[in-house]
Structure formats: structure tokens, C-alpha cells
Amino acid sequence: MEENKRPVKIVETVLRDAHQSLIATRMTTEEMLPIVPIMDEVGYHAVECWGGATFDACLRFLKEDPWERLRKLRAGFKKTKLQMLFRGQNILGYNHYADDVVEYFVQKSIANGIDIIRIFDCFNDLRNLETAVNAAKKEQGEAQIALSYTLGDAYTLDYWKETARRIEEMGADSLCIKDMAGLLTPYEGSKLVSAIREGTKLPIDIHTHYTSGVASMTYMKCIEAGADIIDTAISPLSMGTSQPATEVLVKTFEGTPYDTGLDLNKLSEIADYFRPLREKYIASGRLNTKVLGVDIKTLLYQVPGGMLSNLVSQLKEAHAEDKYYDVLREIPNVRKDLGEPPLVTPSSQIVGTQAVLNVLQGERYKMITKETKKVLRGEFGKTIKPFNPEVQKKAIGDEEPITCRPADLLKPQLDGFREEIRDYMRQDEDVLSYALFPQVAMEFFKYRDAQESGVDENKADKATKSYPV
Numbered sequence: 280m281e282e283n284k285r286p287v288k289i290v291e292t293v294l295r296d297a298h299q300s301l302i303a304t305r306m307t308t309e310e311m312l313p314i315v316p317i318m319d320e321v322g323y324h325a326v327e328c329w330g331g332a333t334f335d336a337c338l339r340f341l342k343e344d345p346w347e348r349l350r351k352l353r354a355g356f357k358k359t360k361l362q363m364l365f366r367g368q369n370i371l372g373y374n375h376y377a378d379d380v381v382e383y384f385v386q387k388s389i390a391n392g393i394d395i396i397r398i399f400d401c402f403n404d405l406r407n408l409e410t411a412v413n414a415a416k417k418e419q420g421e422a423q424i425a426l427s428y429t430l431g432d433a434y435t436l437d438y439w440k441e442t443a444r445r446i447e448e449m450g451a452d453s454l455c456i457k458d459m460a461g462l463l464t465p466y467e468g469s470k471l472v473s474a475i476r477e478g479t480k481l482p483i484d485i486h487t488h489y490t491s492g493v494a495s496m497t498y499m500k501c502i503e504a505g506a507d508i509i510d511t512a513i514s515p516l517s518m519g520t521s522q523p524a525t526e527v528l529v530k531t532f533e534g535t536p537y538d539t540g541l542d543l544n545k546l547s548e549i550a551d552y553f554r555p556l557r558e559k560y561i562a563s564g565r566l567n568t569k570v571l572g573v574d575i576k577t578l579l580y581q582v583p584g585g586m587l588s589n590l591v592s593q594l595k596e597a598h599a600e601d602k603y604y605d606v607l608r609e610i611p612n613v614r615k616d617l618g619e620p621p622l623v624t625p626s627s628q629i630v631g632t633q634a635v636l637n638v639l640q641g642e643r644y645k646m647i648t649k650e651t652k653k654v655l656r657g658e659f660g661k662t663i664k665p666f667n668p669e670v671q672k673k674a675i676g677d678e679e680p681i682t683c684r685p686a687d688l689l690k691p692q693l694d695g696f697r698e699e700i701r702d703y704m705r706q707d708e709d710v711l712s713y714a715l716f717p718q719v720a721m722e723f724f725k726y727r728d729a730q731e732s733g734v735d736e737n738k739a740d741k742a743t744k745s746y747p748v
Contacts, residue, residue: 284538285537286537287502287509287528287538288507288509288539289324289510289511289528290323290324290484290508290509290510291318291326291511292327292510293549293553294328295327295364296327296331296510296521299331299336300488300520300521300522300570301519301520301560302560303336304331304332304333305340305560306556307341311328311348312351314552316355317548317552318356318549319355321545321546321549322541323359323360323541324508325361325395327362327363327397328361328362328363329348329364329388329393330364330371330388330396330397331364332371333345334371334716335371338716339716339723342726344723344727346706346708346712349392349393362393362394362423363396364399365384365399366398367398368408368685368686369401369407370715376692376715377689377690377693378689379692380696380714381410381411381686382414385414385418385420386418388420389418391708393420396420396422397425397455398415398424399424400427401620401624401625401626402618402620402660402661403442403663405424405445405446407660408449409684412424412449422452423451424446425454425486426439426442426454426455426457427459427621428459428460429460429581429622429623431614433664434663436470436471438663440477441478443475443481444479446479447478452482453481453482454479454481454482455485455486456471456485456486457623458486458488458497459486459488459583459621460488460490460581460582460584461578461584464493465500466500468497468498468504469501469503469504470504472506483507484507484508484510485497485502485508487522487523488520488522488584489517489521489522490520491573491574491578494522494523495531498528509528513525513549514527515556515557516556518571519570520570525541526550570584582610582631583622583627586631590631590634593631602639606631606638609637610631612634612643613630613634613637615664615667617630617651617666618654618662618663618664618665618666619663619664620663625650626659629650629654632650633648644674647673647674651674654666655680656678658681659685661682693710696710700713703728705724705727
């Protein structure tokens, strides 16, 4: 029995993806810090606590410096690795940045306390990951490359196996199957992990969401097939659009060859800490209990939950709610025209918005968004299938599309950004906050200056007048 032991490793998501998924990333640093010493004792493989939308939300809504949050968490977690989510050449924003910005962001993330950087690209175009992976290796960080999981006839088991092989060749330390929409079902998960295992010896991490109700079963089958790590959330902020509950999986594997070895009493203490916070979020309306149920439309239409809610609000605004099912039928057509990309930020928003326009205009591609044009111009990289040539012609005319790695066309940007915020810089990292979110960061800098100089609250409020409530 001893030689068959293969303990499952756990990445706890409560400080990043769990609250991003359930309460729009609104947990404050002050709400996190009191429980850190106990979380540090559990023996997690890592705690995911930064990246994704946390950076934007800190600056925009919480009036917090994201770098300061990271430093405080690093000071508290003395034994546990800290992990972040990083969108390849997009970093944490929505456009591609020059290599000097990507390299400096990775350098500063690791210098301020990150151990593992999970790097993904919305098209799975590995060229868009090279700079970030090389930078992480240079700084002695762990580079985990994530595959954005999706469905479609091009996404065969051979495709995933071959991509895993290429990821290992790129120098990644581990690989993640990133199922952002909760599309991976248990037996498909088992087949996928077995195929990827044929292509790579790297540790395999599985990340999914409970949206479609199958996530815990999927984790179980993936572990049995050879996965090593799973992402879970402590129970008060688990399930729904978040991850499966940490304690449930720990108990499930207890006494089996996959026993995590994590202490359920300590996990229970962590759950006790987050329970009143959950109640507070529900009472304030920040946590809408609707997102805690199972949304089977995710599996029926293969569309992420967040994308569905976007569609509903776009149609409501246009007084065209009756067109909902027409739009759902149009989404796969637009996705096909755009080379069948995975539906994850920002490709999900681009495909969804274009599908809405196609239906509302009564004519396909009568209006084409500037983001759709960017995709068809090759500005986001290469998709698994070619673009529909007619749609591409309609969008960009005779313009020559980009075929190289898009960032090869970008000149260094850091010095220009530094110059623009010279009067507001208080730390090296400020230039990166500004590079990613210029307007939001500038408002935050003004707010910070007002706070430091003891200006009365009215003026401080004026400095942040465009922060949404």
C-alpha cells in the first residue's frame, strides 16, 4: 500500500478566485490578514492570492495598493507558497504589452512575494507565454502554464497531448488544465488527464468551477487518472461559480492512496473565520445566492456563466430579451468565424458582444466591434483554426493580418510610462499599476497623495470621484 501512495496537493483559492467568482473580488486585505497565520499551518501546496482581477479591484474599488497587499500576505505566510494568475502577454490587463513591461511585472511580482505564476493565453497561443515563462525562470519563480480548456472538434485529445509536450519543452515547472467555464465532466476529465500524462511528466494541476455542478466528481476522476494538484475553496466561499469545497475533498481522499494529509480541524477553524464574512456579503447583496446554484445552461450551451449574465444585461439594455436563444445559437457561429478560440477573458466578451450585434442588427457582421477586428487582424495571436476569410475581409479589408507573435511589433514601453507618472511615483511598482490601468491607477495615486497629506475627506473623495460604489 505504501508504494502506491500519491497524496493530492491542494491549492486554496479563497484569497483570489473564490471571492473573485462570488463577490466580484471585493474582499479587503484587512479581511484576509487575521486568518493568515492559521492558513499558513495547514500544509497547502500553495495559496492563490493575487493576479486575475484582484489587481484592478484593489485600485478601482477598494482604494488599496495591490503591491502592498502582496507584501502583507508574504509577511504573514512564512511556510506556504503564494500563487498568482497571469494572462501571458496581457499580464492582468486586456491588451498585449511590450516584453519589457511583462518582464518587469514578473520580476516585481516575485520580488514582492509570489512563488508560483500561473500563466495562460486566451487562444492557447504558446508564443504569447514565452516572455512571461522565461522571466519567471530567470527570477527563480515557478512557472506553471495553464491550458484554457474548451470544447470543439479541433480540440482533440491529441491536440491537448501535443500542447502539453510543447509546454514541457518551453521550460514550465508544472501544467494546469484551466476549466474556467466548468465544462469538464468526470469521464472526459479522466480521458484528458490520461492523454496529457502521455505527453508530459510535469505535475498536472486541475482548476475548475462548480457552475455546472460536476466539479468535485471531475476532480476525483482526474486524480485517479494521474493529476497531482486540485484547486479548492474553503467551504463558506465554495461552490456555485467558485471552486469545490476544500474540506469535502480532503475528507473524500482521507484514508486512500490520495490522502492529502491536511488537518480537518485547522480547515474547520478557517471555515469558522470566513462564515461571518459570507453572511456579511449576503446581507449587503454583494453575494447573490443565485450564483451558488447549478447552472446547467453552462453544459448545454458551452458558454461560461459570466458570459451568459453579460448577454442577458446587453439584451435587457436593448429591450430585446426575447432574442436570448437566438444569441445563444449565434455564439457558436461567431466563435467558428473567429477560429474557434476558448471562451475566456477577453475572447468570451468579444464573441458574445459580436453575437448580440449580429442578432440585433438582423444581418451578420453589419456592425463589427473594434475588438472583433483586432482578433481578425491577428492582434491577439493565432487561433486553433483559420478565421472565416469572408468575415475577415469584411472586417479588415485588404489589410495584411499579423502572423508573427503580436508583441514582436511593440516597442519598449516602460520608460514612457515612467515619464508620464513621474510626479506620482512613490515606489518602483507604481509604473506597473499605471501601465495596466492608467486612468484607475492615476485616480488611486491622487487619492493616496490626498490621504498622505491629511487633506479633508471631501477632497479625497473628489480625487476618486469615478470609483463605482
